[in-house]
Amino acid sequence: MDYTIFAVAVFVVALLVFGGVVLIRPRRPGAGKEAPPSEGSGTAATAPAPEEEGERSGAATAEAGPQAPPEEGQAPPAAPEIETPPPSAGRLVRLRARLARSQTALGQGLLNILSSDTLDDDAWEEIEDTLITADVGVTSASQIVEGLRTKVKVLGTRSPDEVRAMLREELLAQIGPDMDRTVHTGPHQGRPGVVMVVGVNGTGKTTTTGKLARVLVGDGKSVVLGAADTFRAAAADQLETWGSRVGAPVVRKDEGADPASVAFDAVARGVDEGADSVIVDTAGRLHTKTGLMDELGKVKRVVEKKSQVDDVLLVLDATTGQNGLRQARVFAEAVAVSGIVLTKLDGTAKGGIIIQVQRELGVPVKLVGLGEGPDDLAPFDPEEFVDALLEAEA
């Protein structure tokens, strides 16, 4: 019995000694510990995609490269594929169908009334109303009607071809086929052409900056982009996506940084690298007119310490009508606008806004946006536009 108690006691002591050794033995670093998510994998999996709708396919390729540095020992991710956009020439012709689709209602409406048997006062009033509904503006609408009335009187006859020809002539005269619509993007005196893009957020400003970079790259130019809309980090991300798709570097800083310093650095980089063009996207919050004036004025002044600003493009959403025009006036007072980009012309029959905005601001429409696709921006050509407007319905 005594012997049994002794044996049990020895066993218990042995058990305690063994357990103590195991429990107090120092653990190897990392042994048994769950691996924390590596910085790269964690953020990549959870970070929200910064790109805007409509740009998702390309963004995925572009973001993989610059934003996720490879971990040691891992093969670097494949560089994003650089795209080759189509040149600027012929773009409006390619996109003409889109223009015609949205504008046919206006063109056909006018042609129908003009071809009717009797052109009485009511008919002329209807023509004027149709023009005003299409945002042509009251002054231009009445000038067009006056011009047409005179032509009808002089001509006497009204065959469909004659009607089409006189309407074409009147509309063209209002659009101003001789205005200089060149976007001044080319280098001069060893410095890049500098373009500032201004406008209210949501009009397609950042998209237009990206699309313009593609137009220029398509024409064989080298481009640097400046993300001076520092109030929204997503705007810089969006621009970076656009840039990486065509190999255009994007100069950006942290959210809230001074927009003028971003613009200056972008132009400085363009100068240093011998780029052909620098395009600067700016913030467009319409908080107060003074704030806007101060900010845009400062961006321009600071940039001009490095190089002159060759074009200030105001981006305007064609679908916003009078509201858009009001905004345009505020911007034109804040900074000397030298050209207009009319976006979303594919989604409206109110193409008459081209006439009104040019008359109001005294600057030409230089580019038009005709869709959400990356190459849906085209140099504006008045004749192509009017012909699309008067195109017979298919």
Ligand SMILES: Nc1nc2c(ncn2[C@@H]2O[C@H](COP(=O)(O)OP(=O)(O)OP(=O)(O)O)[C@@H](O)[C@H]2O)c(=O)[nH]1
């Ligand atoms: N249909 C159509 N959509 C367009 C056109 N241009 C831009 N958009 C769309 O308009 C939306 C707004 O464009 P953004 O470039 O983000 O507008 P933004 O002015 O830069 O606004 P922030 O990014 O907020 O500064 C996007 O969904 C674009 O795809 C166009 O010509 N046609």
